[in-house]
Amino acid sequence: MSVESAKTYITRMRNDEDFRRIINAASEDEAASWALIKEHGYDFTMQDFQLARDEIYKEYGITPM
Numbered sequence: 001m002s003v004e005s006a007k008t009y010i011t012r013m014r015n016d017e018d019f020r021r022i023i024n025a026a027s028e029d030e031a032a033s034w035a036l037i038k039e040h041g042y043d044f045t046m047q048d049f050q051l052a053r054d055e056i057y058k059e060y061g062i063t064p065m
Contacts, residue, residue: 006044006052009037 013020019040026033044052057064 001044001048003044003048003051003055005042006049007056009042009044010049010052010056 013023023033023036023040026036056062
């Protein structure tokens, strides 16, 4: 599990509309959503995701609300 995997996932979610639709379609079921993310080759925890998000915010000068 890694922050780098989460950063790659976040970038793909921002840039790949078809991928985003696929992932969002499973968003109502947390277990299905995590399984789908792993099926697409990403391996990270929620903590990894949060750290990746914070790194991206810092990189782009975004202040969280």
